[in-house]
Amino acid sequence: MEDVEFLHLLKMVEVVMLRVLHLENWKSFHEPVDFTMIAGKERRHNDTLFSGGKGRVLPTTAIYGANAAGKSALLGAVHRLRNLVFDPRARGQRLPYDPHKLYGTGAPTVIGVEIVLDVPDTSSKRDAIVYYEISYTAERVVAETLYRLRSNDEEAVFTRDGQEVELYGDLDGNDYVRALARTVQVNRLLLETLANSEEEINGVIAGVIQWFKRLTVIRRGAPFVLMPQRIAKDDDFRQVMGAELSTADTGICDVLFTRVGREKVPVPDEVLDHIEAQLVDSAHEGFLSVAAGSVVRVRRDEAGDVSYERLVTVHKHDHGAFELFLDQESDGTMRYFNLLPILYWAGQRNSRGVFLIDELEDSLHPKLTEELLRRFLSVTGEDQRRQLIFTTHELHLLRSDMLRRDEIWLVEKHDHNSELIRLTDFSDKGVRDGADLPKIYMSGRLGGVPRI
Template sequence: MLIRFNVKNFLSFAAREDGHTEEFSMIAGKVRSKKEHLYEHDKLKLLKFAAVYGANAAGKSNLVKAMNFMQQVILAGLPEGHTEKYCKTELSNREKPSYFEVEILLNDKYYSYGFEVILSQSRFISEWLIELHSDNSEKVLFTRDISGNSYVLGGDFRRRGLHDKLENYAEDISDDQSVLFLKIMNQNKRNLYEKYQSATILKEVYSWFKESFDINYPNQPVSNYTYLSRTDKVSEVCRLISAFGTGITGFQVVDVPVEKVMRGLPRSVQESVLARIEQSQVSVRTNEHLKNVSMVMRIASYFFIITVDGSEVPKCQTIEFRHASKDTLFELSEESDGTIRILDLLEILLAGDGKTYVIDELDRCLHPSLTFKFVETFFKMAEAKKIQLIVTTHESRLMDFDLLRRDEIWFIDKKRTGESDIYSLEEYNARFDQKIDKAYLEGRYGGVPIFSTIFPIREE
């Protein structure tokens, strides 16, 4: 689970006046109400939900982009266009390091992982992984001063045998300013982790970024609808879909010709799908223990399941929906944008333990009452789960102390200099009987648009 995320010198996030990073935290504040919204571990209390507010261009999406950037760098290296991602409010920021760090709860322990990089030069200058303890002490597992060509291995990494192995890998890249140690240690290292259990934290931190940190933008689907193909979830899915007022009363998997699916896709996507089918056919033919390969695909408003077995022609299926008591079935592309959005978000409600979802513009295509209902339902279904949902939104109706805790409401505001500040409603100590949404829209907490008069009214 996410504990904290810190960023500096990235897009609209510069350093604070004291030089520190901008910080977003899921650590619970002093609020005593709604304890069911928390996950408690040892002395730590973590929020399961946070809503981030702010005016357009204030930096809400930049927070999501910063999280996603860190994830991309770890999994795939510096992405295209990274050299221009530093905070451009000051020219000197071009040559300054950008800072990214997460604190996470993983396997009942706390860890801090982060790195610094001079983006304009594509040059990493430091990297670290530290085990944190509830008494505020810490144990360094590894640190790299890349610009100084030095590194330190500590904690369990100093164990006999393992230390020599890790030192070889660290020594190989000690002065390599283009790669991260965490990424190197997740490339063909299966034998190492099978032999040295104490080294697996390197694999587990990497896996958290890859599998548990689920970041989503408005222009991409949150879900590929795999939950609809699970027979054990059919009744629960139907109940949820109906509860959100979509009019859908049921769904079923139906066979469709592959040609029909292909006709509705752009040529580049067709080529990608055909390539995946061909790869799967090769895998089935060359692996005698592999009976078939199923691929679940969600592309725009099209959803389909392609199953490849030993035959030449793959089997293709899609899911269609029934409304009211009618026998007519409707394709996903025939549903409204709001219904498709709800179907996207259902995966979050049905997810198991361990996920931290980040959704940019939760309320896109949703009626305000439906957004409220979704968050309310999330809290009910998350009570027994170890799960988190972080959203950006403009929907002020969520600012209701009957729904949210004070520490679950965050703001991002842009200063006159163009830099973004991140802060929590907890800092304002707002009364529990106060109309928070009204106060927010009046600008009491910042994070709302400030309009200038474009066409002044002439005085008579």
């Protein structure tokens, strides 16, 4: 069944930071564009910036634009790159390829990221910074490169031109990696081959693989897949989620798993039979996504019996309490519920990570959207490696007490090509520090609004 997914237990994980995203011939972006999280010369909210060498890095960015301008495509490029790294392809299988339909069909798509890793840089006291880029069509990988960015120069880790791979430094002396590089398939990335190999990979390569593995992308309508597992295993996390939902005036006071009969699980018997066969003993359990946002926990007890528990919300009223399955909650409640782990995670000491969220305000009241952003920013700083990058239409956030001008980007489409503009690029149009940004934006002077 397409709506049933067997989820294994995962941990809340950490990555470090995104500095630059480079795109060419990707969906509505035909011409080369660079989206950067490196801070400009703004003076507001300097205390929120991360100072990790090679320029200060922004903790958050809001991306505005009209419908179909290309906002979702921008975040989707990082998601695509991640999938290419972890989804192995059989020999001859086509790569997922989405060039610009009007100008770029048949030409390579280029996606590159400059990222800070959770790996020490050997030439300085900071974390390693690398640039990874691929160029590909539906049939083949055209080029693939990984460079380490040092204090004053850059150093190649590996380069690839078609099937010709050059390894440098420690990689050149690694016989296992050299063997993989000589035999990498035309439709597979070298990084993907390394990420899916049986041998342990160390150093910068391991750092890049972990960066992609731990990146969190929350697309519109998608659940936060770690939520049920954390609620089941972490009572502190569960209590915080319930308290946050209560504070947001949702009427919910708790979230928990409650036992249900096997016949109450909306999944065919043959699927349940298959899952039960995988539960060898009480140390094994699984999570079934059975409806929009609704999850069932399946586990075997010490006696060998299988139990089913469904995630519910608890509502208090004057005469007691009642429970609702998650799919019975409103869209707004579910959206906020799936974003709450960001606040929990950001509030943990020394936590690191990057969240990409498409349409942050989707189904949310403006006050909840503002509160989410404000509380995230309250735990950022020069030694905190946390980022929240989101697309939005919410004008309420276009205020200087919320965001710096270099934290606001506009996506505008001209002649069927998406263009990316930073708000600080409009200083000559009156967009100075303290300007009425919502009024200026809605006037159309900056673009990024529908032409009606």
